[in-house]
Amino acid sequence: MKKATIHEIAKALNIDSSTVSRALNNNSRVAKKTKEKVFNKAKELGYKPNLLASNLRKNRSNTIGVVVPRISRYFFSTIIAGIEEVAFKEGFNVVISQSLEQVKREKKIMDNFVSNRVDGVLMSIAWESNDFQHLQNLEGLGIPLVFLDRHPASLESCNKVIIDDYKGACEAVDHLIKSGCKKIAHFAGPQFLEIYKSRLKGYSDTLKKNKLKSEPKLIVASHLMKDDGFNIMRDLLEKHPDIDGVFSANDEAAVGAIKFLKKIGKKVPEDISIVGFSNDPLSEVVEPPLTTVDQFGAEMGKKACELLIQNIKHQKDDPFQYQTIILSPKLIERESSRGVIERRIN
Template sequence: MKNNRITLKDLAKDLNLSPSTISRALQNHPAISDSTKKRVQKIAEELGFTPNSIASSFRKKKTQTIGVIVPRIDIHFHSLAISGIEEFAYNKGYNVTIFQSKDSLKREKEILKILQNKMVDGVIICLGIETKNCEHFKKINKLGIPLVFYDRVPTDFDANKIVINDLESAYLATEHLIKNGCKRIGHIAGSQSTDIFKARLDGYKTALKKYNFPIDESLILYTNNLSYDEGVQCAEKYLSNEQQPDGIFCANDYTAVSVIQVFRKAEIKIPEDVAIVGFSNYPISKIIEPHLTTINDRAFQMGEAATKLLIRQIEEKDDFIKSETITLQTELIIRESSFR
């Protein structure tokens, strides 16, 4: 049943041509006559010949494969990014092999080794939480395999990166609250060992300063994972504060949603009493009532941009490796939770 695969050699025998000629004809090589090409294509079709890409990859040292490492596939942000990666790669003739690091440094290293062995043409990666330095990426660089980081990117490592303007986005979100008349604006922050959440806190503070608002540390609440449950805790903390905020910029949509729900239960009106802004434009932001003002974080576009940059690096003949950082512009989506 197996092993009945047809090879170039079989076609060659059938047509009394050499395998070289068959190979070239199928690649539409200019040196081959049109009549030969037609004969070859016809018989290939008839016999159902399909080229063995592994043999070709092996010979050419080019696999047309991109390795992708994400912390988890089932996080909406990443599944959107992967979708963008697959879509762009597919249209360019590349395949995508996917791995979850589960935020484990050990696993990240293992995966990198596999990717080297598999001779992928390039790697796209969003770093795991445990990853504090990038020693393990040096070898893959030395092998000449292009690398693009997205979202969670290294700071101490010269590399291709796709990011969004987190600081500016947070600034705009906060400014939006200010312009809507909020006087005491709180912030629910993510882990400050992660750059993007540090940037969001920075953006918040920058906006307050710019408008001559005091920075009130009692209005800034810190979380570990920005989980829904942590959001509930934060909301309750705000409720027990002496002075409650009249606007809150949350570093993601989950915490924003939990705040909305806790506050509404406490008979606090949103947006009238407290205006809320989230971050990420998760599907739930369009479903929760009131609909949530948030930042579109361009996950799909990040995937596309990463793949575009990577493929350019793969296909450029230049011997030296350049490093490029592309910053995608986010978008403040104003919905009912903040508009008054």
């Protein structure tokens, strides 16, 4: 069915198309009675406004570009849910892409966003990202950028919404120590990413604060997949059979460790207590359920989207006012560590 145009409405009412256009835009120069006639006729003819043309006249697309490493990761999917909730309320469309941890793909996505005239970008950087010129170029093009969770340390002047990774790690390790653990290993993430640096520092500082030795041989960095956790746990126990606690920088690797411990007959938490990070749904269904740190992904997505839209709307008046919003994590205690003190004392 052919869409009606402004010109057809004008012809039906025997008025100028410019008057129809002004009426549809609720211009004060058009009389109320004329507006009513135009709106009624537009409804009758099934007229739909050309939003693309309207946005181009306003030099805005009402579109936000979102880049995350992997949509399949629960944490990033909750971030996206938070973004879409705010964007929908504010009248923005969302275009979602995933870098798959590849900087080449990340750069291509940015080129596509620029070509399609997005109004702003929300992103969590890929593991491979070490040159951020493609992101710095956005500012020169007048496109605001807000980082979520993963952010480049080299870009001091930027907007970002992050979790307090250091605090979350401190609470996780402190919990293990209070549960009676004396020799705690750390499954670290790639150390070129700030979030994993902060989690490692929280681990090391909390051990030191409690007068426990931070041993480099008990710190193993990986991509934190389930297989990584399985293999790291196996290798560490071969060399250090007295390990009684593990702080993993994510839940997936922690679940891999539990899988290995079950295979060799070790009990969690009686023999080894384990704490993860992110509060993935997997952490609740694994046996025993995993103690973890909640990152509040949906809240992070909402805050980041609000900050971006604020930049988009006020860009001409007060451009690029950089902010850092830090959310507080929460330790979720479950059976992979809960009650260990009581069991060991008794």
